[in-house]
Structure formats: structure tokens, C-alpha cells
Amino acid sequence: MHTFELIRAADGRQAMAAADTGASRFLAGGTNLLDLMKLDVEQPRQVVDINRLPYNTIEALADGGLRIGALVRNSDLAHDPQVQQRYPVLSQALLAGASVQLRNMATTGGNLLQRTRCVYFRDTAMACNKRQPGSGCAAIGGFNRTMAVLGTSDACIATNPSDMNVALMALEATIRVEGRAGTRAIPIGQFYLLPGDTPQRETVLEPGDLITHVDLAAPAPAARSVYLKLRDRASYEFALASAAVIASVADGRISGVRVALGGVGTRPWRALEAEQALEGAAVGAPAFAQAAQAALRGARPQSENGFKIELAKRCLMQALRTVTTS
Numbered sequence: 508m509h510t511f512e513l514i515r516a517a518d519g520r521q522a523m524a525a526a527d528t529g530a531s532r533f534l535a536g537g538t539n540l541l542d543l544m545k546l547d548v549e550q551p552r553q554v555v556d557i558n559r560l561p562y563n564t565i566e567a568l569a570d571g572g573l574r575i576g577a578l579v580r581n582s583d584l585a586h587d588p589q590v591q592q593r594y595p596v597l598s599q600a601l602l603a604g605a606s607v608q609l610r611n612m613a614t615t616g617g618n619l620l621q622r623t624r625c626v627y628f629r630d631t632a633m634a635c636n637k638r639q640p641g642s643g644c645a646a647i648g649g650f651n652r653t654m655a656v657l658g659t660s661d662a663c664i665a666t667n668p669s670d671m672n673v674a675l676m677a678l679e680a681t682i683r684v685e686g687r688a689g690t691r692a693i694p695i696g697q698f699y700l701l702p703g704d705t706p707q708r709e710t711v712l713e714p715g716d717l718i719t720h721v722d723l724a725a726p727a728p729a730a731r732s733v734y735l736k737l738r739d740r741a742s743y744e745f746a747l748a749s750a751a752v753i754a755s756v757a758d759g760r761i762s763g764v765r766v767a768l769g770g771v772g773t774r775p776w777r778a779l780e781a782e783q784a785l786e787g788a789a790v791g792a793p794a795f796a797q798a799a800q801a802a803l804r805g806a807r808p809q810s811e812n813g814f815k816i817e818l819a820k821r822c823l824m825q826a827l828r829t830v831t832t833s
Contacts, residue, residue: 508544515556519685519717525555527687527715533557535578536612538605539621547631548638562616562719565589571725577616577718581671582607584615594723596732596751600674603736606743616718619672619682619698620710623665624745626650636662637706647809653747656806656815658773663706664809665773667699668745673769674734676777677751678723686716699774709774727763729755735826736769737818746770748819750826754785761785761794761831768802771819778802781823790831795824 513534516522526533531553532540543549562576565587573589584590585601605613627633627645634643646654646664655666672695680695693711700708712718726732736749749769755762764785766778780801788794799820806816 509547509550511544511551512553513556514553515559517559519560519719522555522557522560523686523715523717525553526717528553529714531555531714533616533717535614535617536580537617538609538613539617543622543629546629548629557717568722568725573723575615575721575723577614577619577720579615581605581610581613581615581618585610593726594674594678594732596677596734596753597671597674597723599734600670600736600749600751603734603746603749604670615671615721618669619675619718619721620712621667621669621672622709624668625654625665628665637665637702637709640705640707650811651809652811653745654809654812655773656771656808656812656819657768657776657803658701659807660702660704660706660773662704663702663773665702665706666745666770667772667774669775670734670736670746670749670769672775673749673767674751675721675723676767676775677732677753677765679765681722681724682718683720683722684712684716685719686713688713692722695775696777702773706773726753727755729757730763731755731830733826733830735822735829737822738770748815748822750819750823752823752826752830754827754830756790756831759790761788761790766798766802766823768819768823771803771806771815778823780804785827792824795827796820798827799823 514525532551534556563578566574585598591598628635634645654664682693684691732753738744746769751767754764766781768776781798784798784801
């Protein structure tokens, strides 16, 4: 680990001013950042501790939605009664991730910015365009069993590792940010960038931008939701494929459906084609299979991860069966 200056910010303005450079990083729970600093993947000259900022509450909004502070710990969010009752897909996703100890430290804002677990990204001796632009992608043609099959490019096939963000994608969360451009409300569907030729840029955030809150809209009265995660072992493991599904059923037909996939995309993957196939369809295996086929139609497997396509299809179909069966 390289030496760095630690700054403890007393307010948001001080935090943003201190971090208004690509050489600075915000520190909240530190569960991802400190690991990467120890590996020399991240080498900030300044680390700005934001834990004293007032972004650690969960508040009901006047319109029936929910506002989650960026510093709310994952454990607190997962066990919050409002989240468990009204947004169970989010609680389930959080509890499926990491370990109890990590969830006790990890924060909402940090989870939004969680970086890939690609072994080549985390090994500074290997080529990685995400870590060192222009160096190449060792995962293409290398060990790629856990890598993405959706949203990839010739420059990067790294998978987004988060469970929480898959649920937030299905919930159509809004991310509130403060920075040089003022206060912004960014729909989560516009927050993450595809790797393209610039995989080192993962989000639309600029230096100094600070995530303050995440807003969730009020859930539809009859909607049900579920998060299903498939992985190599039962705990403390990243998804090979996961699905967050929200839907309502009336008279045997599906409506208001939202589908997001994890473990298979370079970002939390909103499966719009699957939603289109399901909207108004009769509950049953034919509709589920059609949706799964649509969701993975654009998949581009590598040498070792082609199994993820079928796995993700089966994961989505099982999630759909669960959420549409009373």
C-alpha cells in the first residue's frame, strides 16, 4: 500500500473540495477500497473519510417512497422494517451478499460503486484495461468463468459484482449526487456505463461527486418481488447468475413487471426485452421461457462462461415462478 493523506470531512462541501481530483477517494465502510489499496490497484494520494456526514438515515418520503442515505450500512438497510415489508427484493439481495461482518460495515453509496472481482483487475502484474487503459484484457482468452456475457466489449468483459445494485435496478432507484455541477438526480439506468473502449469509466460520476442518497418510488400496491442468486457455494460468494423480479398478477396475467440480472453483465443488467415479453402475458412456463430467451439473446460467451447463459435463463424463470405464484 502506498502512503496517503487522510482527511476527515466535517461536511459535504469540505468532502467534495478535498476529493475534487482523480487522485482522491471517499472512504465510508472501506470494505472494497481498502482491499484494492492493499493490492495497489487503487493508489489515491488522499483518502477523504465521509463517515461524519449526515447521510446515515432511512426516511419515508411524502409521495410514499423511501430515501436511503448513502452511509446507511447494508445490515441496517436489509433489516429495516420498511424495506423488508415494502421492498423485499432489496432486503433479500443485501442478505445474499458478502458476510455479516462485511454487511455491518459496507454502505449504500459504497455498494453502488463496488468494483469488479475480476482476478486480472486485482492483479497488477496482469493486463487490464479497466486498471491501466490500453494494456489489454487478460480475461479474454484467460480465466473467464466468472466474467460477463452481456454488455461486454473487446476491451473488457469484467462482471459487476453487486447484489444490491441488481435489486436497485429493478426498483428503478434514483441516485442523488452533489458535486461541481450542483445537485443531480440520476436514474440508476443512466448511472452505469458500458465498458466500450473506456472500461476505466464505470459510472457517470465526475471527480468530487458525492453520492448522498438513493430514492425509491412507492411500490405498486399489488406488486410482489424476489431476488434469486445462484453461486458456487451457499454463502460469502459472488453470483454466477442472479435475478431481481418485480411483478403484479391480475386475472392470471402479468403487469408492472421489472427484471434485472446480476452475475452476467458488465453492469447491473436491466432486461427490458424480458419485460416486454412478459407484460400482459399469461402466467406460465411459455411466457417465462420466452422472457428468459429474450433477456439473454444478446449474450456473448467467452471460452469458459457459456454455461452462464442457460444458468441465467433458469434463474430468471424460477424467479418468475416464485413471484407470480401466490
